[in-house]
Amino acid sequence: MTPWITYRPCPQPLHFATSSPQRLPNFDLKFSESCIFSINSTEAIKLTINRDNKTSFGIKVFETGNFPDPYAKDKEGQLAKVEGWYSPFQSFPLTVTSRSKSVSVLISSSDIDHFITPYAIEFVAVKRMLSFKLFACKCFPSILTVSRDQPLNLLSQGFPFGYCSNLNCFTEISLENPVNTSDEESLQIQFNSFQTDINLEPLSLQIPFGDEKRELISYASVISMIKFLTVDSPKIFLNFTTKALQDDIGFNLTIKRIKRNKECSCHGTESNFKILSEKNDSVQYTFDGVKCPFMECYWDIQPPKDSKIYHYIIIKLNLSHADDGDFVEECDTNFGGGARSCIRYDSKHIGTANEVGIIVNDVSRFILKRDASVRVW
Missing domain, CATH: 2.60.120.290 (Spermadhesin, CUB domain)
Structure with missing residues (x-):
């Protein structure tokens, strides 16, 4: 059976930036579609990128004119990159300005929702006053x-x-x-x-x-x-x-x-950090959310140093959050491939009751390294 595939041309691919702000066309991105827009100007080009809270689309902006050799070598002409959770930018709108008089904007989607346009991109010609x-x-x-x-x-x-x-x-x-x-x-x-x-x-x-x-x-x-x-x-x-x-x-x-307040220090010392390395460790910590509005507490959970066998680590968190600004984050280090992976638990993950017991880590004993540890923040 031949799959049904629909191809559409991209709307208005060529644009010219002037001193008056303009916007790239909005259109509903279909599944696995990509479009590229070219913007030319007689000056540098300033782009302002807004996005909705969506993770299934990407935007890349490339300078397509001449720019310094070190920049070309390091970034391959890439001026901005927005890709789901892996965007290097944590706040929007994102504003970037080119050194060249020409840029290309590549937009791609893996979304099956045909009714949401997850981006808005404005562009305008500007004079670049000073090189950083x-x-x-x-x-x-x-x-x-x-x-x-x-x-x-x-x-x-x-x-x-x-x-x-x-x-x-x-x-x-x-x-x-x-x-x-x-x-x-x-x-x-x-x-x-x-x-x-x-x-x-x-x-x-x-x-x-x-x-x-x-x-x-x-x-x-x-x-x-x-x-x-x-x-x-x-x-x-x-x-x-x-x-x-x-x-x-x-x-x-x-x-x-x-x-x-003295009771707002994490471990009763001038340190946010504490190591747990016994075979069975438990920590019970309660604080007054009104008296202690800012707290950052860290525990590094390690296998016992004198152990001659491999360990796996199981952690159970009983969480009770005061508000949406509170969270607990757990990161594994040297489990398997050695890279750190992190999971964050906040009020959205623990339900309306704001209390839950979570098995954070249950790792195969065959892949755990002896120097593996778990960081709880």
Whole structure:
């Protein structure tokens, strides 16, 4: 039997950008359809991309004119890429500006819903006033201090125009010397804007842990949107690495001191991090959601160090969330192939009662490595 396949031409594939904003045609994308639009201009081209909450379509924007050699080598002319959950951009509208006078926009779909147009793309001709390469290739200072009264603003190199490739920027950020006070104090990071390439540019956050540093989070845009990250320690370490030249993306962070109730510290110490390595460990933790509006607690669950046999790890979470902003995330490391995979549980996953018991991990004992662990955040 021959399958029934319908082919349609793409609407109005050629466009010319002027100083007046225009939009690419809207049309309902069928299953496995793709369209490409070409936009030319006498100036640079600014595109504003909006999307609905859909994961079954993709948009790629390519510069089709001349652009710098390092950019061509790193990005192959690709200006933006939006692909379902794997988009390197976590907030919309997404705005990008070309260096060339010509761009191509490729839109593809794997959606069977014929009645939803999941995108809106506006374009306009603009003058590019300044190249970010003049100032984007320097790291931020290696040591920074957060004042008790004045928040610290930390921008990625060249923000918001972009940053260069092959950067490895490390900074130690500390709260200024404590004063005579009984207040419990923490550092809080506010993510004002965060757009980096998901595969190439992570921002790693570490805290002191004895004589070592422990990573709390390697923040890339694949992680669901969070606005704040609170650290019990008065000192944190940030490491930002880049592999490719990027334009019109980066991050803007505000780091400030906040007062905390003593019962709002995760483990009763100046650390958000705790290791569990016994054969049977249980943790019961209850906190007042009104008194403790910002908490980030981490447990690293490891097989016993003295064990001579392979282990698999079973974790059961009994969750009760206060509101939609609360969540628990579980990540496996070195199970099977060695890559980390994460699952997040929030109020949408635990039902209207907001209480549930979840088997987070039940891993085959034949593939588990001895150094496998589970991180619970």
